[in-house]
Amino acid sequence: MANNVVNTRESTSRSANDPILTVRNASVRFEMDKGVSKVLNDVTIDIERGETLGVVGESGSGKSMFADALLDAVVDPGILTGEITYYPKEGDPINVLDLEPWELREVRWEHISMVFQGAMSAFNPTMTIGEHFEETLDAHNWDKVEGLERAKQLFSDLHLDPERMLSSFPHELSGGQKQRALIALSLILEPEVLVMDEPTAALDLLMQRSILNLLYDIRDKYDLTLVFISHDLPIVSGFADRLAVLYAFEFVEVGEANEILGDASHPYTRALLKSTPNLEISLEEMRPIEGESPDPVSHPRGCSYHPRCPLGDDRCTVDDPEFSEVSASHEVRCHYWERADEAVPLAFGGDDR
Numbered sequence: 143m144a145n146n147v148v149n150t151r152e153s154t155s156r157s158a159n160d161p162i163l164t165v166r167n168a169s170v171r172f173e174m175d176k177g178v179s180k181v182l183n184d185v186t187i188d189i190e191r192g193e194t195l196g197v198v199g200e201s202g203s204g205k206s207m208f209a210d211a212l213l214d215a216v217v218d219p220g221i222l223t224g225e226i227t228y229y230p231k232e233g234d235p236i237n238v239l240d241l242e243p244w245e246l247r248e249v250r251w252e253h254i255s256m257v258f259q260g261a262m263s264a265f266n267p268t269m270t271i272g273e274h275f276e277e278t279l280d281a282h283n284w285d286k287v288e289g290l291e292r293a294k295q296l297f298s299d300l301h302l303d304p305e306r307m308l309s310s311f312p313h314e315l316s317g318g319q320k321q322r323a324l325i326a327l328s329l330i331l332e333p334e335v336l337v338m339d340e341p342t343a344a345l346d347l348l349m350q351r352s353i354l355n356l357l358y359d360i361r362d363k364y365d366l367t368l369v370f371i372s373h374d375l376p377i378v379s380g381f382a383d384r385l386a387v388l389y390a391f392e393f394v395e396v397g398e399a400n401e402i403l404g405d406a407s408h409p410y411t412r413a414l415l416k417s418t419p420n421l422e423i424s425l426e427e428m429r430p431i432e433g434e435s436p437d438p439v440s441h442p443r444g445c446s447y448h449p450r451c452p453l454g455d456d457r458c459t460v461d462d463p464e465f466s467e468v469s470a471s472h473e474v475r476c477h478y479w480e481r482a483d484e485a486v487p488l489a490f491g492g493d494d495r
């Protein structure tokens with residue numbers, strides 16, 4: 143992959159000490175009859191080696207586009223631009239968007255692996271789970287005996303009976319078992335990064351929590367970096383080290399999960415916290431976010447959130463805010479973030495201090 147080597151590490155205010163992935167000005171557009179649909183808009187972020195980054199936002203905000211972009215997996219006719227650099231533990235950095243198809247296949251499984259949204263239905267119903275593992279090991283010329291041993295270890299780490307799993311057909315498994323089998327499959331070629339797009343959305347709350355707990359242990363045991371994508375802020379915030387909040391196809395707030403939960407500084411993040419079910423607040427205090435998120439074909443001028451924002455004024459209609467530093471590990475894109483807590487009060491967390 144020598145041609146794809148990148149030698150410089152651009153420094154930004156969001157730069158990590160030891161990045162495993164850097165994303166610079168990533169955009170995705172679809173050219174449609176009604177105009178150009180911009181479904182990821184100039185996104186820049188660093189992902190730190192070993193961290194769990196939670197990416198949250200409403201449905202349609204561009205979460206899956208961001209996940210797909212990380213692996214150059216945006217479907218045709220989507221056009222992905224920008225720069226995505228992967229820094230393997232050993233060797234030179236790799237420019238993901240310049241890879242040949244065979245190189246990309248290798249990177250996708252052996253370095254950065256992904257559990258796609260709705261992927262549970264991706265199992266072939268005529269093949270056992272074990273055959274799925276063998277197929278993947280074969281396709282990458284990995285030793286089958288060693289690979290299946292690793293599969294067994296992964297199954298037991300995920301609290302599944304290894305022999306039974308390998309000989310089962312997909313329809314013989316529950317949703318939670320299938321999801322864990324997929325996680326095991328995504329880790330079979332020892333990737334460093336696992337990107338998970340709504341991995342637990344189809345499961346009940348108890349099963350979601352139990353899978354998150356298992357992922358927590360697996361992350362440490364296998365030295366993984368996790369990118370966890372979800373619309374469910376409370377679920378992600380209990381699990382992620384850092385949160386990146388997407389609104390209308392761009393990040394509006396990025397920071398330590400605890401800090402964002404306790405002191406969310408973007409009116410949208412605060413509205414999101416208020417709109418999601420939470421055992422600590424009463425039903426009366428829960429509020430859906432009023433208004434609709436923008437159409438990707440006609441992004442509003444200025445701040446994309448201004449049509450729904452209680453703080454929005456004339457400035458916000460023309461002037462798109464840059465990131466402001468809330469703390470060394472917390473940034474927000476809002477002209478008036480210092481007043482966000484008054485404008486969108488929360489009945490729990492930071493505002494009760």
Ligand SMILES: Nc1ncnc2c1ncn2[C@@H]1O[C@H](COP(=O)(O)OP(=O)(O)OP(=O)(O)O)[C@@H](O)[C@H]1O
Nearest residue numbers: 172179181200201202203204205206207208373438
């Ligand atoms: N193939 C496509 N062609 C054109 N537009 C698309 C295509 N796929 C997705 N989009 C649009 O891209 C935008 C972002 O979609 P994306 O799937 O990333 O959202 P999301 O935040 O993951 O939503 P959800 O939580 O519902 O999955 C949406 O407006 C969607 O309609």
